[in-house]
Amino acid sequence: MTSLGQELAASQALSEPQTLPTEGGQKRELWRFWFLISFFAALIAMIASALLTHQALRLGYTRPAGLPHQGESPRGSVVDRNGALLVADRYFYEISVNPTHLKTDADRRALADALEKMAGVPAAQTLELLRQYADRYFLRLAPAVELEIGHRILAEQQRLAQEGGAHPLLHLNLTPAPQRYYPEGPLAAHVVGFTALVGDAVWRRGVAGVEGYYESFLRQRNGVGLTGKATATFASLPSSLHRYLPSPAGRDLVLTIDRGVQWIAEEELRRALELYRATAGTIIVMDPWTGEVLAMANAPAFDPNRIAEADPAALLNPAVGTQYEPGSVFKIITAAAALDTGVVTPTQKLTDTGSIAVGQRLILNSDRAGYGQVDMSEALARSLNVISAQWALLLGERRFYQYVDRFGFGKVTEIDLAGEIYGAVRKPGHERWSLSDLGTNSFGQGLAVTPIQMVNATAAIANGGKLMRPYVVKARILDGQVQFTEPTVLGVAIQPETAKTLTDILVSVVERGNQAAGVAGYRVAGKSGTAQIPGEQGYEEDDTIVTFVGYAPADDPRFVVLVKLERPDPSISRWAGYTAAPTFAQVTRRLLQYYNIPPDEIRLGAEQ
Template identity: 40%
Template structure:
């Protein structure tokens, strides 16, 4: 080893010695000088986690729709169990568990073990009364819905991990759930105690009126039973604001026991079920045709009873050929050939420009979790065919959700403006209140056109839909009877619908009734229209209209 190597070795040894001295010094400092302080910290410092309570949900009048409760979890520390045989016998029937399984847990070497998952408060009380050593009962937060199945799809549910599924529970998850807080604090009595405060969940006030919702659901159930329909939905909206007063759909489920419901029932028909709307679409087609300037309420066309477009022959529902026909008669008699004449005269570019203004083919962006876009193939798309220009005009070969349909048609009773539909009126965060301000979603037609179609819709109901009329009130609206396609083939079953508003000269409510596969009668005029009238008769009294 030469002198250079010796010098390098000496430097390495010196550096290692210095590092060793530093480490030893720090150990002495931590263990001897600061030892009591660190020991005190280990005893007195504690990680504190503050968990927020989920916000409540109320109807527009303050009735509670969703609140918080708890299930319970039963755990055990086997070494602390002093009477395992007796305790296992007593717990077996209460927890609905085999005695040998409980006894096996009691005799295990585990310091702590879960004995039972979620149990009801009643079961927890029975276990608490037994007062056996080693048992531990811990609350598990759970959502509670005091109105039962009422408003199930709109509210949604909350799973056992605290996450909203569907409805406003899902859409407003971040607002409702709040935010937990955590901090390591010194709990020594010699120190000032610090607070750890979570951001509590916000409360929601809905536009829904619980009583209106209850009546709407009852009328829907009665209609399904009376007409033998498989399922259905009803929406009640204020067309001037977009506020949804009721949204009923059947079949429903109990949000408190969401885990027992079939997955298909958790699906929200109001915003996710797409269907061909049928003749209620003629309101929109008429509005677009008049607003385009190509037609006026006094215009006529010749109805030969058949119109061929793109190889598809459109015929009237009653196979009639009324000849020269005016616009009001077209709407009142719900003539398919007339609607197709309007759309084909407008041409694909202009017609679909209006259809997009009315919001078809895209979601309304209502504040619930999960909304379908609808289906409206446009010219140039591989899914669009020329025949659709005719069939779309009377609500076939196009798919909408119930909410899309009532939202689009709401331009007529609201002077040509479509308001943004919404379900939450207020968000309460502590002392702060955020109030929803109604906003315009689009203006597809002029106020003049809206008034013209409104007048025609009044005449249509007065002439052809006696089952939708209410004594003392002027009703505007339109029936719909849509064929149902399965695997690309139209079957005999129908979707019967009616959309109407009142009072027609200054509308306060708008109602869309949709009945799926009615068996007693296929026609909307004989099923959905009387359902509308039965509901509206009660709402005008309840809402003082």
């Protein structure tokens, strides 16, 4: 976990330093003819033809009982919300043989030489295997060769059989073998996930992303069905989804991810890491009204086509699987609770003396200064820890943690991605909780969140107070039937009036304290946060995690964006207002253009 905090005789967190303005069974399912369309029609025809040829050339051989061998079960395809292909099966041939059919070493050598000539499999390797496992009934010689090579071998087998010969090549078995292919490479890798052999498993399993979460659905063999009434037929879906669907497996996913938005998020994240020399980062874009995740970018990332070459640490999805102390972005939750309960009004001023004792800790503002009488807008714009702590004290521990819970912290969001964790919130009654936690938690220290929790909580403010369940699968397709994911309200975090008031305040925060997050022509709402990183000897002096979270257009949000950067170079800036905020602005600017959203003056004028 990380936080901005400093320990003197007490602890404090860093806020933005601001002097305004700053900051199943073994039988295969029959493939239905009407599925054989478009991209896969020719492929399936070739495979069917090859299988028939293969069976005709088996020379009366029957596999011994107890030694069945089937190719790996096909898996469904995955496309983005507009039909762009993100995951599919590519078909190869697995080459195997029954070594007991090769009676002499000359036969083994002839087969090895022929396989090297036709498929490039080293003859020495094949010969060694055939000699070593001469008493076996099954031996895999090549796990995956291109279809063209397989067809060449099948054609040669057919020629030899027609000539009435007894060439050892006739003993080869070719089995269609699907393997996962990710056409976009690293794009959305943490959302898509990957497959791998797990433990003693014979078949690959989905172990991350939607590949992992929807493993039981995507597998053709023994796959689960739709968990409810189908809401549409495949034919009723937009034509853009027909290009790559349905797949041969007949079990497919349509994601909420927009490839274009994902591209923007990943490009701007790469740019930010380079510009601020940060070590890692996350950008999430969400539709606040539905909970649909439009983009989820992380760096470092990986190429699921080359999973064996990936850094194991990069395989974890930090957007859902890592926690951190959020710092001052959490002040928007404290402010929301204070406004919603009425313990503070938007214009009510509290006195900031620059320090306040809460429990056994002395809380200070990051610049050690006091600003006198300040209202909520100024307190958030200046990111004052002292005022945030006062809001929490006015709320009291019961109400404060009630709202922390309402906004979804300390529990999973229920997003449909493998590997989500809870975060960490100590509450009254916990053996390690003390009154000082109430003060420090108010500005994002001493508790931990995940990026998906933080962006989802902010979305609840953007949409008028409803905490939604975030999700990445828009629809599941099975045998021509479609089941859409329905937006789910997990609870009401705050009242609509509170959300509107807080939105106006957060617009002021951007205009007065986080101008780098602004986009000309649009009202943007948001807040920055900087958090120090704890080490063995306490918080590190300069290393920080910076976050900015906000939404636009403020009056009718189309998206919520969270930017999180880890360890920006302190010689450039360690503050969110100078790193995460401008990155947020660039992402938001491009999204407004991508969605063709006119500037407020034009858009609102046209609505009147």
